[in-house]
Amino acid sequence: MRSTLSRSVAALAAGAALSLASAGVAFADATPVPDDVIPHDNTHNQASFWEAYLLEEFGIEATCTKDDKPGDPWIVPAAPSGQAWVLAVVKGGAGDSANELYYEPEAGWALSHQSKGNSHVIICSAVPEEVPTTPPTTETTPPTTPPTTETTPPTTPPTTETTPPTTPPTTSTTPVSTSTPPATGPVIETDRPGGSGGAASLGLVAAAGVLAAAAGALVLNRRRQSAEH
Numbered sequence: 001m002r003s004t005l006s007r008s009v010a011a012l013a014a015g016a017a018l019s020l021a022s023a024g025v026a027f028a029d030a031t032p033v034p035d036d037v038i039p040h041d042n043t044h045n046q047a048s049f050w051e052a053y054l055l056e057e058f059g060i061e062a063t064c065t066k067d068d069k070p071g072d073p074w075i076v077p078a079a080p081s082g083q084a085w086v087l088a089v090v091k092g093g094a095g096d097s098a099n100e101l102y103y104e105p106e107a108g109w110a111l112s113h114q115s116k117g118n119s120h121v122i123i124c125s126a127v128p129e130e131v132p133t134t135p136p137t138t139e140t141t142p143p144t145t146p147p148t149t150e151t152t153p154p155t156t157p158p159t160t161e162t163t164p165p166t167t168p169p170t171t172s173t174t175p176v177s178t179s180t181p182p183a184t185g186p187v188i189e190t191d192r193p194g195g196s197g198g199a200a201s202l203g204l205v206a207a208a209g210v211l212a213a214a215a216g217a218l219v220l221n222r223r224r225q226s227a228e229h
Helices: 009-021 045-060 195-228
Strands: 037-039 062-066 084-091 097-103 120-126
Touching: 045 084, 045 120, 062 097
Parallel strands: none
Antiparallel strands: 037 097, 062 120, 084 097, 084 120
8 A cells, every 4th residue: 555655646747737638528448456445434434534544644635525426437537736636435335345445546547346336435636746847867777797807918028137237347367477587696795895995995905916916027037037047
């Protein structure tokens, strides 16, 4: 029952407008099935009960009217100007299914009690909710195909770059001399007089040499003379 009335009353505005345009003209017969049934109770025979019922159960402020002499079937008329039908109650007999409920009936429906003749009909209308002027936004459903993850292989293999040293290491090698130094015998150093004292000693030695030579010459001369005599 609640699920049926959960449809927006505003959706009935279009039906109400169509009904107003065709007021007094019977639509093609339609024989819908009741949405719910309620047992007989004397309070259910009052239009005020159904007004309270709609307000309490669905929060709808409705106006209900009763037709004590309905036809069978009873044709749903056009709703009052600016309103839409929200409920029709067809009463038949006094059993557990005495009250048959039709939610949001449309003009032109032919209503007949399913097991008994129509005793009375109570129908309720309400002002439709204001229809927004902006059309609803249509949400686009993304495709069900999962996204493809594409892995692009690297076009160039990774390069390990080794930077060579800017200046090659220099190894300094001292060439080995192949020339053989001249053989040199032992050096015998003779002490020489140094300074002015040395020069005087040389002079004496030279004088001594001259004297010795003169003495030798003299001796030789005398021997020569002796040999002549």
